[in-house]
Amino acid sequence: MKFEHYGRGIIKGMSVTIQHLKRHPTVNQYPEQRLNTSRRIRGNELIWDKKLCTGCATCAKTCPQGAIDIVTSANLVNNKYEVEKYQVDTGYCIQCALCVEACPFLALFMSTAYEKAKYRRNELVQQKEDMTRGQAGKVDSGYFYPDIAAALPSQTLLIEKVTEIRPKAKVEVKKETPAEAVKK
Amino acid sequence: MTIIDLNISNLVSLQKGLPPDWPGGFWWHFLVFTSIVINAVLILVMAFIYVERRGLGRMQSRLGPNRTGPQGIFQPVADALKVLLKEDIVPDSADKVVHWLAPLIAFAPTLMIFAVIPFGNGWSLIGDLNIGMLYVVSIASVSTLGVFMAGWASSNKYSLLGAMRDVASVISYEIPLVLAVASVVLITGSLSLNQIVQNQDIPFILLQPLGFLIFFMAGCAEINRSPFDLLEADSELVAGFHTEYSGMKFAMFYLVEYAEALALSALISTLFLSGWRGPLLPPWLWFVGKIFFVFSVMIWTRATLPRVRIDQLMTFTWKFMLPLALINLLVTAVEVLALPENSLWLMIPVNFALTVALILIGSKSLTVGRGRVEV
Numbered sequence: 354m355k356f357e358h359y360g361r362g363i364i365k366g367m368s369v370t371i372q373h374l375k376r377h378p379t380v381n382q383y384p385e386q387r388l389n390t391s392r393r394i395r396g397n398e399l400i401w402d403k404k405l406c407t408g409c410a411t412c413a414k415t416c417p418q419g420a421i422d423i424v425t426s427a428n429l430v431n432n433k434y435e436v437e438k439y440q441v442d443t444g445y446c447i448q449c450a451l452c453v454e455a456c457p458f459l460a461l462f463m464s465t466a467y468e469k470a471k472y473r474r475n476e477l478v479q480q481k482e483d484m485t486r487g488q489a490g491k492v493d494s495g496y497f498y499p500d501i502a503a504a505l506p507s508q509t510l511l512i513e514k515v516t517e518i519r520p521k522a523k524v525e526v527k528k529e530t531p532a533e534a535v536k537k
Numbered sequence: 538m539t540i541i542d543l544n545i546s547n548l549v550s551l552q553k554g555l556p557p558d559w560p561g562g563f564w565w566h567f568l569v570f571t572s573i574v575i576n577a578v579l580i581l582v583m584a585f586i587y588v589e590r591r592g593l594g595r596m597q598s599r600l601g602p603n604r605t606g607p608q609g610i611f612q613p614v615a616d617a618l619k620v621l622l623k624e625d626i627v628p629d630s631a632d633k634v635v636h637w638l639a640p641l642i643a644f645a646p647t648l649m650i651f652a653v654i655p656f657g658n659g660w661s662l663i664g665d666l667n668i669g670m671l672y673v674v675s676i677a678s679v680s681t682l683g684v685f686m687a688g689w690a691s692s693n694k695y696s697l698l699g700a701m702r703d704v705a706s707v708i709s710y711e712i713p714l715v716l717a718v719a720s721v722v723l724i725t726g727s728l729s730l731n732q733i734v735q736n737q738d739i740p741f742i743l744l745q746p747l748g749f750l751i752f753f754m755a756g757c758a759e760i761n762r763s764p765f766d767l768l769e770a771d772s773e774l775v776a777g778f779h780t781e782y783s784g785m786k787f788a789m790f791y792l793v794e795y796a797e798a799l800a801l802s803a804l805i806s807t808l809f810l811s812g813w814r815g816p817l818l819p820p821w822l823w824f825v826g827k828i829f830f831v832f833s834v835m836i837w838t839r840a841t842l843p844r845v846r847i848d849q850l851m852t853f854t855w856k857f858m859l860p861l862a863l864i865n866l867l868v869t870a871v872e873v874l875a876l877p878e879n880s881l882w883l884m885i886p887v888n889f890a891l892t893v894a895l896i897l898i899g900s901k902s903l904t905v906g907r908g909r910v911e912v
Contacts, residue, residue: 359900363842370596370841379598 379511388509392495392502395448396464399441400491401484405460408434412452412461420445421452439481444474453497462486462501463494570662574651581828582795583613588829589836596840617788625784628692635690640782640789643683646676647796654803655731657813657820669730670722673804674715677759680793681707684778687790691781699768699777702847706768707759709854714755716862717748720869721808724881734812742809744884747865747892749809751858753834756805758850760797763839765850802831852905861895 381388390396408425424438453461471477486493495502587602587610594601602612627636652662653669666672681704688700722728724744725736742749758765768777779790806812806827813820845853868891872884 357900359897366841367837370837373596373598376598378595378600380600382600382603 381511388511389506390465390467391508392505394463394465394467394494395450395496396466396494397443397446397448397469398464398466398479399443399446399452399484400462400464400486400493401439401481402460402462402486403436403481405458406436406439407458407460408436409457411455411457415451415455417449417451418445418447436481439484440478441484442478443469444477450496459498462498463496465492465494465505466490567662574662575648577656578648578651578796578799579792581799581825582792583617584829585795585799585832586613586616588832589839592833592836593840596837620788620791621785623784623787625786626781628781630692631781632690632692635686636781637786639683639687639690640786640793641683642686643680643793644789644796646679646683647793647800649676650800651803653730654800654807655734655813656824658735659731660813660821661731665729665731667727667729667732670718670728670733673730674711674718677797677800678707678711680797683793687782688778691778693781696778696780699780702768703761703778705847706761706765706850706854709851710755710758710858713751713854713858713862714759716859716866717745717752717755718808720745720748720866723866723869723873724884730807730812734807734814737811737814739881739885740809740811744881744888745809745865745869746889747861747895748869749805750892751862751865752808753805755854755858756801757835757838758854760794760801762798762835764842764844767844767847767850798832798835799828802828802835805831849905852903856905857899857903861899864895865891 408423410423410425413419413421413423420442422438422440422442423436425434426437428435448463450463453463469477492505493501495505590612591601591603591609602609605611605615627633650673653666653672655661655665659665684703685700688696688698688703691697721733721741724741725733727733727736757763761769769779779787782790803824806824810827810831812827813824815823818826865888868888869884872887876883
C-alpha cells in the first residue's frame with residue numbers, strides 16, 4: 354500500500370458511494386412487483402396443443418433426460434393416433450427445449466411460468482390435462498416461435514429503474530483516406 | 538488560555554452535578570441516571586443498527602430491511618428476539634468460566650463510558666468528572682480484555698488469532714488516539730468532557746483538522762469498524778474472536794460492537810463538533826443529531842473502502858498516524874504557548890496548512906510491503 358495519490362482515491366470513492374443515495378435502488382420487491390421475463394424464456398413447464406399433436410413421439414425421443422412419457426393408440430375410425438397418456442416429469446426436465454424445437458407439427462411450447470416449485474416430488478409430474486394449451490394462466494413462451502415472441506411484452510431490465518442518465522460514450526471511427534488505403 | 542490545572546476547585550465540580558435536595562441524595566441520582574443511560578444506549582444501538590442497515594443498503598443501490606414493520610423499523614427488534622431464542626452453545630473444551638465472563642467484561646466498560654459523556658450542560662451520570670477524558674480512555678481499553686478472554690476461552694485457534702489481532706490493533710491505535718485527544722486537551726486545558734464542550738466556541742474540528750482525522754481513523758480501528766474490521770470480516774471470516782459464541786452471549790458482543798460505535802460517535806461529537814452546543818434546539822437533541830451525523834460518516838466509509846490487511850493496518854498506525862499525531866501535538870503545544878489570548882482562530886489556517894503538508898509528506902514516505910495499492 355502506498356499513498357501515491359495522497360488519499361485522493363479515498364475521496365473519489367466516497368463521492369461515488371454518496372452518489373448512490375440519489376439513484377433509485379436497482380432492486381425489485383418480488384412478491385409485490387414482478388418484472389416481465391424474457392420473451393423467449395424457457396419456463397419450467399410445457400404447453401401441449403392437443404389438436405396439433407399427432408402422437409409421433411419425436412419429443413420423447415429427443416428429450417435428453419427421458420422425462421417425456423407418451424403412449425398412443427390407433428384410432429382406426431379417424432385414421433390417426435390418439436394420445437392416451439402424455440406425461441412430463443418436470444423434476445427431470447432441464448429446460449433445454451429440444452422437444453419444442455423437434456416437434457414437427459409445432460404442437461409443443463415452452464411456458465412463461467417460473468413459479469412451479471412444489472413440496473413433493475410426485476407433484477412435479479404433469480399429465481396432459483395440466484399441460485393442455487388454452488387453459489387460463491398458461492402463456493406460451495416465444496422460444497422457437499418468433500411470432501409469439503413479437504406479441505409478448507418486452508423484458509423489463511433493472512437498469513431502466515435507475516433514473517440517472519449516463520452520457521453515451523463517443524465512439525470515433527477513423528476513416529481511411531484513399532491515399533492510406535493505397536499504401537496498404 | 539489555561540494550561541491543565543487539576544486543582545481542588547475542579548474536584549469540587551464533581552459535587553455540582555448531583556442534586557443535593559433529592560431524597561437519598563447520591564443513590565437516587567445513581568439509580569435514575571443509570572437506568573436512563575442504559576435504556577438510552579440500548580435504544581440508540583437499535584436505531585444505529587437500523588440506520589446502518591438501511592443506509593448501507595441505499596449506498597449499495599439496495600433498499601435494506603423493509604419487511605418488519607413500517608419501513609422495516611422493527612428489524613433490530615426481530616434480530617434481537619431471534620438471537621435471544623437461539624441455543625447457547627458452549628464448546629466442550631472451552632474454559633467455561635472465562636467463556637461465560639468474556640461478553641460481560643466486554644460489555645460493562647462500554648456502558649461505563651456513557652457515565653461521563655454530557656448529553657447537555659452537565660447532564661451525565663457523573664455530572665462533571667474532572668478527569669473525564671482519562672477515565673474514558675482507560676475504561677475503553679478494558680473491553681479489549683473481554684475480547685481476548687473470548688478468543689482464549691473458545692479453545693479455537695482461529696478465535697485466538699482473531700483476538701490477538703484485535704489486541705494488537707487496539708494497542709497500536711490507542712497511541713495516536715490518545716495523542717489526538719491530548720492536543721484537544723491542551724487547547725481547553727481541561728480533561729472534563731463538559732468543560733471541553735463549554736470551551737468550544739469554535740468547533741475543534743476547525744482548530745484540529747489533523748487531530749480529528751487521526752481520532753476518527755484510530756477510533757474506527759479501535760472499535761473494529763470498516764475498513765479496519767479485518768478480524769471480524771463479515772464476508773471472509775467467521776467473525777474471528779466470537780466464532781464460538783451463540784445466543785445471548787453473541788448478542789452481547791454484537792451489542793458491544795454498536796455500543797462502542799455509539800461511544801466513539803459521542804466522543805467525536807463531544808471533542809470535535811462542540812458536543813451539545815447549538816442554537817434553537819434543546820442540547821440533548823443537538824447531541825443526538827451530531828452522534829447520528831458522525832455515525833453516518835462511519836457508514837459511508839464502510840460502504841466505500843475495502844478492508845486492509847493486518848500488515849497494512851499495523852504499518853498505517855506506526856509509520857503514518859503516530860508521527861503525524863506527534864507532530865500535531867508538538868505544533869499545538871507551541872501554538873498554545875505562543876499565541877496571544879483570545880486568538881484561537883489563528884490556529885485554523887495554520888493547522889489546515891499543517892494538515893495538508895503533513896498528509897502530503899506522510900503519504901510520500903509511507904510504504905507497505907511490495908503490493909501496489911494506489912490510494
